[in-house]
Amino acid sequence: MSSMGGETPLKDADAALRAQQQAAAMQKGDAVSRSLNIRVSEVAPGLATTHMLVTTSMVNGHGICHGGYLFMLADTAFAYACNTHGVPVVGAGADVTFLAPAREGEELVATATERALRGRSGLYDVTVRRGTEVLVEFRGRSRSLPEPAKLSV
Numbered sequence: 001m002s003s004m005g006g007e008t009p010l011k012d013a014d015a016a017l018r019a020q021q022q023a024a025a026m027q028k029g030d031a032v033s034r035s036l037n038i039r040v041s042e043v044a045p046g047l048a049t050t051h052m053l054v055t056t057s058m059v060n061g062h063g064i065c066h067g068g069y070l071f072m073l074a075d076t077a078f079a080y081a082c083n084t085h086g087v088p089v090v091g092a093g094a095d096v097t098f099l100a101p102a103r104e105g106e107e108l109v110a111t112a113t114e115r116a117l118r119g120r121s122g123l124y125d126v127t128v129r130r131g132t133e134v135l136v137e138f139r140g141r142s143r144s145l146p147e148p149a150k151l152s153v
Contacts, residue, residue, distance in 0.1 A: 015045045019084035023048070026083060030076075036069070038076050046114030046124075048080035054106045064101035071096050073110045074126040074138035081112035082122050082142040089122065092143040100135045108135065120144040 023043040027033070033040075033050075036058075042049040052073045060066045075094065082089045102108055112126040120143055128136035 015085075018086050019043050019045050022083050022086065023080055026080065032072070033076055036072065038073060040076075040080055043080055043084060045084045046081055046117075048077045048084070048112045050077040050080065050110045050112075052108050052110075054102050054104050054108065056104055059104050062101075064103055065106075067096075067098055070098065070102060070108070070128055070136050071138070073108055074112075074128050074136055075140070077110035077112035077126050078124050078138065078140040078142075081114055081124055081126075082140070085117075088145045089142045090145060092121070092141040094138060094140040096139075097137045098135070099137065100130075100133060102130060102135055106130050110136075110138075112140075120146075 020043055023040060027040065036052060039051045040048060041051055050073060052069070054065045054069070058065050058069045071094075074096065075091065078091065078094070108128055108130055110126055110128045112124050114122060114124055116123040122142035122144075124140045124142060126138040126140065127134055128138070
């Protein structure tokens, strides 16, 4: 039996394992996420889910979470999702729409989903929620890094 996209269950398992290994490697060097206590709860090929608790230091003069932190949570889910295919990928750009505020003490969840991959470019949508309420919609564009030049002997 094959899965969606024509992949066999074995290939799906290999892809899932690769995504998990890539996420583990990224987490080791991700000082920013650690400093904000952003947790990665799910990673699969083209998908990632992150969580963040809004703390006192994230609240602006309006008493709501600064948009930069919301962007960072979404951007972190985006980064993990687009780095699940075994090649290094960076963000090429992103757009964000803030729909509702977050407040101190709230647990936020960002879910990133791959929409398209074409050559070295990708497109990802990220939704940030508080419970079931959508707070932020983020669309990220990715670019895989070129392979390093091979030295000839």
